[in-house]
Amino acid sequence: MPRRFCLIVITLLWLHAAHAAEAKQRVHVGYYEFPPYSYTDAQGQPSGSGLELTARLLDEAGYQADFRSYPGARLYSGLLDGSIQLWAGASGKPELAGHTLEGKHLLGEITLNLYFRHDTPAPRIPQDLQDRGVILITGYSYWQDVNQWLEDPARNITRHRTSNHASALEMLQRRRGDYLLDYQAPVEQAKRTLGMGELPFVEVQRLPLRLIYSRHAPGAEYLREELDRAYQRLEDAGEDLWLH
Incomplete structure (x- = not known):
């Protein structure tokens, strides 16, 4: 029992x-x-x-x-x-x-950067984006101040969208845009995938x-x-x- x-x-x-x-x-x-x-x-x-x-x-x-x-x-x-x-x-x-x-x-933390080619001078943000083309990732959102200068009609910024970070980097290299606005961590991963070297950038925001x-x-x-x-x-x- x-x-x-x-x-x-x-x-x-x-x-x-x-x-x-x-x-x-x-x-x-x-x-x-x-x-x-x-x-x-x-x-x-x-x-x-x-x-x-x-x-x-x-x-x-x-x-x-x-x-x-x-x-x-x-x-x-x-x-x-x-x-x-x-x-x-x-x-x-x-x-x-x-x-x-x-x-x-x-x-x-994540960092939002504005990337540019080596033959492009470091831009002042947002004034040097006047009449230029900026590459963006579809589906990503930004803080209000960033959206304001992107969408300001007076700045005449052309927005080029793509679905992923690797294609965005390739677009920048092929001069299908003057700048790339993207987050640092996924860009670094995409650069490693593409075997791409260092790319200059200006930090736009650091977010918690x-x-x-x-x-x-x-x-x-x-x-x-x-x-x-x-x-x-x-x-x-x-x-x-x-x-x-």
């Missing part, structure tokens, strides 16, 4: 643990294609240091990440209506103000990265508190959580 009782207890404990694992709450995490931080790899799987960190924090807090890639505009609208719970992205976006919460911890939560998703404040605590625990344990 004692042996049988022990087997029953062990079985019940195993079933309880299995049920707990199955019941682990899933968090819908949105991202857009922004290598090396977030992207869909050749096998169609979410990848990148930003998604790995997000999954690590969710796991530490007892959640499971459910990643899905979106175009930029769709990602923002999902955060606005609560259909996307979480995004690891740029802090302080005006279009998300009032609709999102931000995590306490800084995850890293944080976990961004939709206020309209159920339990947003509690989820933020849980992940803030998870980050602190991992940092106190000596883990390097800075995005590279």
Whole structure:
């Protein structure tokens, strides 16, 4: 009887643990294609240091990440209506103000640069963009002051759009635009893929990265508190959580 009782207890404990694992709450995490931080790899799987960190924090807090890639505009609208719970992205976006919460911890920084060819003088921004062509990545958004000088009719800036960073670099090299406005991390990765050397640039903005939560998703404040605590625990344990 004692042996049988022990087997029953062990079985019940195993079933309880299995049920707990199955019941682990899933968090819908949105991202857009922004290598090396977030992207869909050749096998169609979410990848990148930003998604790995997000999954690590969710796991530490007892959640499971459910990643899905979106175009930029769709990602923002999902955060606005609560259909996307979480995004690891740029802090302080005006279009998300009032609709999102931000995590306490800084995850890293991204830099927006204006790239130009070696035969082009370093531009003064925005005055030297008058009547020039600027290459942009489709689906990417910028802060209000950047959009203002891009869209100012008096500056007569021609905007050339392309879908990825490698083609944007090739367009610049082939003189299909005078400048390239793009983020440093994906440009560096694209340059390595193309075997391209150094490219001069002027820094336009440096932006902080944080976990961004939709206020309209159920339990947003509690989820933020849980992940803030998870980050602190991992940092106190000596883990390097800075995005590279």
